[in-house]
Amino acid sequence: MLYEIVHQFPDDMIFEEKGPFISLYQPTHKHFPENKQDPIVFKNLIRKIEQSLQKKAEKRLVISIMKPFYELEEDKDFWNTTSTGIAVLASQNKCIVYKLHSMVKEFAVVADSFHIKPLIKAFQGMECYHLLTLSRDNFTLYEGNRYGFTEVKLEPDVPSTLKDVLGDQLTEPYLGSGSFGGGGSPIYYEQGGKEEEIGKDTEKYFRYIDRFIFEKYSKPSKSSLILVSLKEYHAVFKQISHNSYLLDQGINASYSTLDVKDMASKAIEIIENINLKKTEKIVQSYAKAEAESLGSSDIAQVAKAAYESRVETVLIEADKIVPGRIHDNGAITFDDIDHPDIDDILDDLAVLVLKRKGNVMVLSKDKMPQAAVVAAIYRYR
Template sequence: MSDPITRETLTDLVKLEEQICLSVYMPTHRTVPERDQDPIRYKNLLRELREKLAAQHPDADHDALLEPFETLLDDRDFWVYLRDGLAVLGGEHFFRVFPLQRRVPEIASVDVRPYLKPMLRVAQSADRYQVLCLARDDVHLFEGNRDVLDEVHMVDEVPRNQNEALGSDLTEATQSGNPGGYSMASERGDPMQHEAGGSGKQDEIDLDRDRFFRKVDAAITEYYSNPSNLPLLLVALPENQSVFRTVTHNQHLTEEGIDLDPAALDLEELRKRSWEVMSKKYRERLDGIVDRFGVSQGQGLASDSVKDIGQAAVAGRISTLLVEAERVIPGELDQESGEVRMSSATDQGSHDVLDQLIPRVLQNGGEVIVVPADQMPVETGAAAVYRF
C-alpha cells in the first residue's frame, strides 16, 4: 500500500483538478520502541484533520474522505516496514501513500490541492541517487541520500540472476570453463588474468554474462532510472564494470563507479562509499544552480521577489524555481493574474504561497529544486530563473 516517488507521480499530483484534498505528513521510525508510537501520532493527526475538514467544509462527506486514511491504522505490517517519514495524500478521486527516506514535520492539511512541499523536499532534493550492485550472477538495487540507503524491492521484470534472465539458454554448469568467467585471480582483481577451461566454452559463459547484463540494464532503465530520473552508481568488480558499461544504454549511469565486490560491503559501508562519490555531484549541482541564478539575475532574468515570481509562474516564464526547505510564506496566489496576496500565519485557512507556486511551475514544464536554508542564495524563501 505504498507508491514510489517518480516524475509521473508528481506530475499526476500537481495536475489534479481543484477538490477537497487531505494531506498528512509525519516522521516515522525504523526501530522500537519509537516505532510503536507512530500509529498513535498518526491517529492524532487524523483527529486534527477531521477538525479542519469540519471547519472548512462542513457539508462534505467527512467519513468517506477520511476512510482510506483510517484504514491504514489497522494495517500492522504497514507500520513495521516504514522508513524515516510518511506522506499520505487523498481526496474525492485519489489516495496515495509515500514512505519517505527523510524526516518530515507533522502536518495535517486541508486544501483544494494536496500539500506537496514536504514531499517535494524529498523528491526534488539534489542528494538523491540509486546504486546498482552487480555481480556475474546477482543484482541488487538501492536508493538513498546523504543520510540513508535502503534496498529496493525490485519488480519481477528485473532478473535477479542469469537463470531468471536466460532460462534454458544458459550455458550448462557442467561444461568446461569457469562460470565466474576468469580464474580466481581475476575475481580478486589481480592484474595477471587468465581464462579457466576451454576458450570456446568460456566464450559462451562470458556471453551469458553479457546477455544477463543487457537484460538487467534494460529493466533497471525502464522501471527505475527513467521514472525516477536519479543518477545511478555502479558497484561491481572492474571486469564487470567494464562489460556493463559497454552494453548499457542507461543515460543516468554515473561515469565514476565503485570498483569493488558488492558482496564485500555491508549496508553502512556501501552507503558511505556511495556518498563519497555522489557528494561531489551533489555539490557540483548546487553550486551550478546558485551560479546560474547569480548570472541570470545580473541579466534581468531572475528574481527573489515572491510577488514577481508569482506573476512569472502563471505566465510560464520560470525555468528553475528554488524553494527554501521547510519555509512557509502565508498567502494566496491568484491562478489567473499571478498576483500574490500575503496573509498572516494565524489567519483561518491561510495557505502557503510556495506550495501554490511549486505545482504551477511544474505544470508549465519548469524545474523545482528544494534547497537547504543554509545553501539558498537569497533570504526571501524563493528564487526563480526565467526563460525569457
Template sequence: MPATLTRQTLKELLAVKQTPCLSLFQPTHRSFPEREQDPIRYKHLVRQLEDALKAQGYGDTTELLKPFKALVDSVDFWNFNRDGLAIFGAPGYFQIFRLPRPVPELAVANDRMHVKPLLRIAQSSDRYQILAVTLEAITLYEGNRDGISEVQLVEGVPKTIQDALGHDLTEKTQSGFPQGYSRASERGDSMQLEAGGAGRQAEVDRDRERFFREIDRAVLEHYSRPSGLPLILAGLPEHQAVFRRLTHNEHLLPTGIENDPSLMKPDQLREKSWAVMQPVYLKRLSGFIDQYGESHGQGLATDQIEEIGHSIVEGRVATLLVEAERAIPGQTDPSQGKAMPASEQSANTPDLLDELTVWAFEHGGDVVVVPKERMPTQTGVAALYRY
C-alpha cells in the same frame, strides 16, 4: 506497493479531481523501538481526517477511509519504514509514498491533494540512486546526504540472474553451452576443454553480459528515466568495466564504488556513495547560482516574491530556486499570480514558498531546493526567466 516519487507521480496527484481529497503526512522511523510508535501516531492522524470530513458535512466515509484504516494493524507495512510517509486518498484513488526525509505530521481533507511537502523532497538536489551489482543479484537503493534505503523493485525488474535469464542460464555442472558441449567439442578439436575450462568461462561471461543488459534496460525504464536521479554503480572493478561497456543509462555517473556491495554494511555504502555524489551535487548547485548571478545582471532573474508569482503564471519562469526549510507566510491568488508576505498570520495562512513551488511545477518550470548556506538571495527564493 508504495509509489516512486517522480515528476510524473506528482503530476498524477495534482490531476486527481475526485473530492474529497485526503492527504496524510507523518515522520517515521527505520529501527526498533522508535518505530513502535509510528502506527499509533498514524491512527491518530487518520482520526483527524475522519473528524475533518465530518466537520465539512460529509456523511458515510467508511469506503473512503477503509484503505487508510487497513494499514493501522499491518505489521508488514510498518516494518519497512523510511524517514517519512505520505498517503493520499480520494474516491477510487489511494497512493502511498515512503519518503527519504522526515515530514511534519499533517492530515488534510480538501478539494485537491496537498503535495507541497512532496515537491520540496522531490526537487532536492542531493537525491540519488545506487545500483549494487554482483554476478548473482542486484539491489537498488535511493538516498541523499543523510541516508539510503533499499528500493522494493517493481515487477519487470529482475532481482537475480535466474530471474533475468531463466532456462537460458548456463548450468553450473556443464562444460559450455546449454546443450552440454564446449566450443572445442563442437569444432571437433582433438583436445576438448572440460568443465571449468575456457569453454565454460566463455558461457559464464556471456551470461554475465546478458544479465547486465537486462538489468540496465529495466533500471533505466522503471527508475532512472522516470526519476531523473543520478545513478551510482557499486560493484567489483571487473563488473564495473563490463556494465559500463554495455549500459545505455545516461544517468549513470562516471565514478562508481569499486567494492563488492554484498560485503558492505549500509553505513559504508552510504558513506562511499555520498563521496561520489557530493561533487556532482555541489557542481550542479554552483551552476544554478552562477546562472542566477549572470541572469540577474541581464534582467532575466529576480528574487522579489511578488514579481516571481506574476512571472510564474505568465509562463516566464524556467527555474525556481527555493531555500530549504524556510517558510514565509503570506496571501496568495494563483489565478492572478498574487503572492505577498503577510504582516499577520494564522494556522491557515499559506506558505508563499510552498505556493510558488506548486505554481512553478504546474506551469512547467523546474524547482531546485537549495540549502540555506548556498542560497544566492536573502528572500528565500530566486527565479531564472526564460525570456
C-alpha cells in the same frame, strides 16, 4: 481500502482544483515500543483536521473526507511497517499515503491547496540507481535508492554467466586461466597461448552485459548505473560501454568481499555526491540566469512567470511559509500568518510549476542562492 499507498511523486491529485485539501505529515518510528505511540499522535492530528473541516464544509462532506483517515488509524499492519515518517494528502475524491524514509515535522492543515514542500524534498534526494556487480564470468544487477536496494531477478531464460553467453564460442579450455594478479595482469597456467583469445572472451561478455543492461534497464528507467568490480574490470568495461547512464565514479572492489551494508553505504555516498553537485550546478545556473534577466527571486514576478509557463526551474526554501495564495491570473495575495488554515504561496508556486512541466527543488536556507526565499530560472524572458 479507502486510501492508497503510493511510491511516486508527484501524484496527479495535487493538481486537483476543487478543495478542501488536507495535508498531514507525521514523524514515525520503526521499532517497538516507540511505534506504539504513532497511532495516538495520528489520532490527535486527524481530530485537528476534522475540526478545521467542520468550519469549511457541510457534515456529509466532512464524514466522507474523514473516512480514509479513520481506516488508516485502525490499520495495525500499516503502523507496524512504517519507517521515519508518513505523509497523507486527501481531497473529496481521493486519499493517498506515503511511507517516508526521511524526517518530517509534525504538521496538519486544511487549505485551498496541498502542502507539498516536504514531499518534494523527500523525493528529490531519493534518486534511483542501478548497481551492477561484475566479475569476469558473472554479473548481478540491483536497483535501489539512498535508503537501500534489492536484487533484480532476471528471467530464467536470460543468459548471465560467461559460459551461458558465449556457449560454443568460448575459448577452450577456459578454466586454464587464473585470477587477476595485484598488478592487473592476467595469470595463466599452461595455456599461455590462449591469453589473447580469453581476453577477447571477456570483452565479448562485457559487451553483452553492457547492451543488455542499457536496453532492458538503464534506457527505460533513466537511472544511474554504478559499477562494482575490481579496478581492472572498471577500465575494460568503461572502455567498451555505450551506456550513457554509467557513472564515472564506481566501487573499486570485488563484490564478493563486500556485504550488502558496505555496498549500500558506498552507493549512497556516490549518489549524495551527485545530488550535491547537481544542486551546486543549479545554483550557479541561477546566478548566470539572473545576470542575463532570465531569473528572479522576486516572489510576485516568479508567480506571474509560473502562471505564464515561463519557469524552467524554481528553488524554494524548505522551512519557509509565505502565507497567501496565487490567483488564477498569476497574481498573489498575502495573508495573515496567524490564520490556522491559510495557504502557503510557496506551495502554490511549487504546484503551479510542476503543472506547467517545470522543475522544483526544495533546499535548506543555507543552500538557497543569495539568501532568497524563492529563486527561478526562466525558459525565456
